[in-house]
Amino acid sequence: MGDVNNLTNLEKFQRGISKHELYRENDPVVNSLLSDMANNKIVKVYQKEGGTQIKLVIDYENKDEALFKPMRFPREQQTLPNHFYFTDFERHNAEIATFHLDKLLGFRRAMPVTGRTLNITTEIYELADDELLKTFFVSPSNNKCFHGKCTYYCDTSHAICGNPDTLEGSFAAFLPSKEMGPRKVWRHPWRRSYHKRRKAQWEQESDYCTLVRDIAPYNTGRRLLDLMDMSVLDFLTGNMDRHHYETFRVFGNDTFPLHLDHGRGFGRPFDDELTILAPLLQCCVIRSSTLETLLRFHTGEKRLSDAMRESMASDPVAPVLWEPHLVALDRRVGKILSAVRDCLSKTTSDDSELPKSIVVDGSRRDS
Numbered sequence: 209m210g211d212v213n214n215l216t217n218l219e220k221f222q223r224g225i226s227k228h229e230l231y232r233e234n235d236p237v238v239n240s241l242l243s244d245m246a247n248n249k250i251v252k253v254y255q256k257e258g259g260t261q262i263k264l265v266i267d268y269e270n271k272d273e274a275l276f277k278p279m280r281f282p283r284e285q286q287t288l289p290n291h292f293y294f295t296d297f298e299r300h301n302a303e304i305a306t307f308h309l310d311k312l313l314g315f316r317r318a319m320p321v322t323g324r325t326l327n328i329t330t331e332i333y334e335l336a337d338d339e340l341l342k343t344f345f346v347s348p349s350n351n352k353c354f355h356g357k358c359t360y361y362c363d364t365s366h367a368i369c370g371n372p373d374t375l376e377g378s379f380a381a382f383l384p385s386k387e388m389g390p391r392k393v394w395r396h397p398w399r400r401s402y403h404k405r406r407k408a409q410w411e412q413e414s415d416y417c418t419l420v421r422d423i424a425p426y427n428t429g430r431r432l433l434d435l436m437d438m439s440v441l442d443f444l445t446g447n448m449d450r451h452h453y454e455t456f457r458v459f460g461n462d463t464f465p466l467h468l469d470h471g472r473g474f475g476r477p478f479d480d481e482l483t484i485l486a487p488l489l490q491c492c493v494i495r496s497s498t499l500e501t502l503l504r505f506h507t508g509e510k511r512l513s514d515a516m517r518e519s520m521a522s523d524p525v526a527p528v529l530w531e532p533h534l535v536a537l538d539r540r541v542g543k544i545l546s547a548v549r550d551c552l553s554k555t556t557s558d559d560s561e562l563p564k565s566i567v568v569d570g571s572r573r574d575s
């Protein structure tokens with residue numbers, strides 16, 4: 209199908225997705241794709257249906273697409289104390305930062321995301337489809353605003369407004385279409401209850417992990433270790449909103465889970481939500497390569513915060529994160545490592561076998 213030289217960077221990226229990861233380490237197509245999304249001409253904008261908060265699909269002149277989440281708040285705004293994880297607003301910069309973090313941790317399971325500042329008149333209003341256009345209005349201070357249609361926060365009092373005419377947002381590279389790359393949706397075993405008074409099973413049973421590890425697909429292959437990686441990523445960012453995850457059907461069950469939907473991370477830099485680490489705390493396993501990476505960031509020359517600062521410096525909307533969030537990353541690496549240490553001391557004391565908690569296998573490329 210067509211000459212490889214005529215492919216857009218997004219198409220090249222999509223063709224490079226493997227059973228093990230979205231892209232290869234140091235693959236130059238990633239930076240080219242980020243730059244395309246940040247600079248290419250936009251020709252059409254419409255709302256993505258589904259999901260709880262507003263998201264726009266951006267069509268570029270070269271037919272590539274991106275998923276846009278608008279900025280709602282300044283970087284310093286924290287999660288409102290009386291909001292649950294499921295009513296928290298989404299933060300566009302959390303999508304950008306989590307892509308960088310996923311990459312630095314060596315997972316490569318998150319789609320590339322860049323920041324970009326748009327002109328709300330010429331790059332949204334004038335390119336919007338009729339549905340979206342209907343939700344535009346001019347605010348009392350004469351800024352152009354829209355609210356779209358969705359389950360939460362799509363009304364006049366939660367509108368997205370130009371400032372006065374610019375709007376910042378995150379642009380995530382589009383996944384292959386459902387036809388090209390159909391995906392399977394999985395319920396996360398450590399999903400929260402999404403109810404203000406109810407608790408989930410894992411919150412009430414301390415040996416919940418023994419149940420999980422006996423059932424497919426967690427009883428074999430890489431999947432349980434992938435959930436541990438996901439809980440590491442989510443604990444570092446403070447994301448409590450991991451209800452489902454998706455895999456590509458073509459790769460079967462022994463493939464990586466996509467890291468999608470990170471808009472609710474980076475909301476509380478001064479608290480570390482240990483319950484996000486529950487999978488790791490309850491199962492006491494972690495992939496050896498992940499442990500090595502965390503140790504390197506903890507004891508090595510470059511701390512995780514430094515690596516993140518460096519990685520995000522070239523983003524068009526840098527600085528992407530408020531400084532306290534970077535400080536939190538280093539502190540949380542320390543907490544993950546002490547959780548692993550606790551696991552070790554638990555499992556080595558009862559029998560002389562290899563400590564179960566450490567992790568064993570990489571099972572990333574070849575198993």
Ligand SMILES: Nc1ncnc2c1ncn2[C@@H]1O[C@H](COP(=O)(O)OP(=O)(O)OP(=O)(O)O)[C@@H](O)[C@H]1O
Nearest residue numbers: 258259260261263275319380381382383468469470
């Ligand atoms: N980069 C992407 N390209 C294409 N589709 C995507 C991308 N990221 C996410 N999606 C799809 O869009 C849907 C909604 O995305 P996302 O989860 O980020 O939004 P959300 O409003 O938080 O949704 P929800 O309320 O269901 O959690 C997801 O089910 C996912 O399948």
Ligand SMILES: [Mn+2]
Nearest residue numbers: 259260449469
């Ligand atoms: Mn979500």
